[in-house]
Amino acid sequence: MDFQILPVTDFQQNCTLLWCERTRGAAIVDPGGEPDRIAALLSQLALQPERILLTHGHLDHVGASVELARRYSIPIEGPHPDDAFLFQSLPEQCRMFGFPPIETFEPDRWLQPGESVAVGDETLAVIHCPGHTPGHIVFYHAGSQLAQVGDVLFRGSIGRTDFPRGNHRQLIDSIRHRLFPLGDEVRFIPGHGPMSTFGKERRSNPFVGG
Numbered sequence: 308m309d310f311q312i313l314p315v316t317d318f319q320q321n322c323t324l325l326w327c328e329r330t331r332g333a334a335i336v337d338p339g340g341e342p343d344r345i346a347a348l349l350s351q352l353a354l355q356p357e358r359i360l361l362t363h364g365h366l367d368h369v370g371a372s373v374e375l376a377r378r379y380s381i382p383i384e385g386p387h388p389d390d391a392f393l394f395q396s397l398p399e400q401c402r403m404f405g406f407p408p409i410e411t412f413e414p415d416r417w418l419q420p421g422e423s424v425a426v427g428d429e430t431l432a433v434i435h436c437p438g439h440t441p442g443h444i445v446f447y448h449a450g451s452q453l454a455q456v457g458d459v460l461f462r463g464s465i466g467r468t469d470f471p472r473g474n475h476r477q478l479i480d481s482i483r484h485r486l487f488p489l490g491d492e493v494r495f496i497p498g499h500g501p502m503s504t505f506g507k508e509r510r511s512n513p514f515v516g517g
Contacts, residue, residue, distance in 0.1 A: 308429045308451045316340035318367040327427020334426045336360045342371040361385040362457030363443040364393030366400040382415035390442030438478025439466035454495040462503040465514045482515045
């Protein structure tokens, strides 16, 4: 599986294209905005979008989902249904952060822990990692040892828990007990900022290391 990261919007949120190298089938992960830039990159890379995958329901991760789903006639999948309240509050989130208004929507498929999603011939495991939001999920590709972690973990930091229904203890438990056991070699793409590995964060991240 291959990938390319495209930071979008003023929040520099990492929208990621994940694709199967054999079929060129792709998933658009967390398209927070700027759908035309995302579409241009899909075209440049000669990818065939198959689905949109969402790690959680915050505006900067979902803002262009409906536009791209309509454009390519593809489904929106994820996150866990515990984030449903965030999708209902999208107009309020837009006003709060100064984004152009978008309507409320629901994913075509909510995702549960233990389920998987297909991208071409490849398969991503779904891991429920609450804390930043109650329904936050992580997508993990075992063959590439690659995880898309959204706003759970960052290089040298962790996700915020001061938003509605955030929970600091849950977040720490999610990182230590659901992500780190996947292995030190696993690379991860965070929702913002540069990539890292679980091993590096386990050893040196002041919030969850040690």
